[in-house]
Amino acid sequence: MISFEQISDYVNSLLKLKNDGTDELYNYLSKKGHPVVKRDVAEFLAQIVLLKQPEKVLEIGTNVGYSAIMMARQMKNGKIWTVDYRRDHHDKALENFKEFGVEDRIVLITSYAENVLNGLDGGFDLIFIDADKKGYSNYLDFAVNNLNSRGVIIADNLFWKGSVIAPDGFEDERNVIPSLTEFNKKFVSLKGFRTQVLSIGDGLGFAVKEN
Ligand SMILES: C[S@@+](CC[C@H](N)C(=O)[O-])C[C@H]1O[C@@H](n2cnc3c(N)ncnc32)[C@H](O)[C@@H]1O
Known part of the structure; x- marks a missing residue:
């Protein structure tokens, strides 16, 4: 039987053919071990932004800006607020925003999300959650309370490399697996939302607010 990893590798290798100018950044970040979203998730974020043209986007977990750039390039008027506590990533993120010509569309906040x-x-149209997994539940509460009607919440890594589905053999010193296991149940049960977990990237939560 074909595994999830094989399918994911196939789709992500196909997407290399797009050659949309972000490949060099993606390859560089992957080689350096930056924990950025996979190509299929990056493309999905870009497609949602292209379709929805959100005015206000919040991203929790910037790293050095890859996913923010993928979203910002599709925006005509909107703005992204993106939060990451890593001071050592701040300058590189700003440099990347400039390189892709999206610096006017992104506000970088260098702080712990829980502090800011x-x-x-509020009044966000799209909130992308991609930071510390133990914080996900609180970030989701924030998202639910600060989202506009028909707003979208997207959360990455809900499979946590498959360990949430089949935990045997995975080390979990930081107890991420139980946190995500609970988070996933909470996410799909959100009242007033259409919710789904997509088998792309490392498992992507996708919720649309009904009213
Ligand atoms: C998976 S990376 C984000 C990748 C980014 N979204 C991308 O695809 O380009 C997660 C980031 O969350 C940040 N982070 C972890 N805990 C955080 C917290 N409590 N507040 C803000 N940022 C946090 C880390 O520093 C890391 O850069």
């Missing part, structure tokens, strides 16, 4: 989220004005 409540100080942001």
Whole structure:
């Protein structure tokens, strides 16, 4: 039987053919071990932004800006607020935003998300959660309370390399597996949302607010 990994590798290798100008950045970040979204997730984010043209996007977990760039390139008028606590990534992220010509569309906040989220004005149209997995449940609460009607919540890594589905043999010193196991149940049960977990990347939660 074909495994999830084989399918994922196939799709992600196909997407290399797109050659949309971000490949060099993706390859560089992958080689350096930056934990960025896979190509299929990056493309999905770009497609959602292209379709929805959100005015306000919040991203929790910038790293050095790959997913923010993928979204920002599809925006006509909107703005992205992106949060990451890593001071050592700050300059590189700004440099990457400039390189792709999206620096005017992105506000980079260098802080722990839990310290700044409540100080942001709400009214987001899209919230992408991609930071510490133990914080996901709180980030989801924030997202639910700060999303516009028909707003979208996307959360990455819900499979955690498959360990959430088949935990045997995985080391889990930080207890991420139980956190994500609970998070996934909470995510799909959100009241007032159409929810789904997509088998792309490392498992992608996708929720659309009904009203
Ligand atoms: C998976 S990476 C984000 C990748 C990025 N979305 C991309 O695809 O280009 C997760 C990031 O979350 C950040 N992070 C972890 N815990 C955080 C927290 N409590 N507040 C803010 N950022 C956090 C890490 O520093 C890391 O850069």
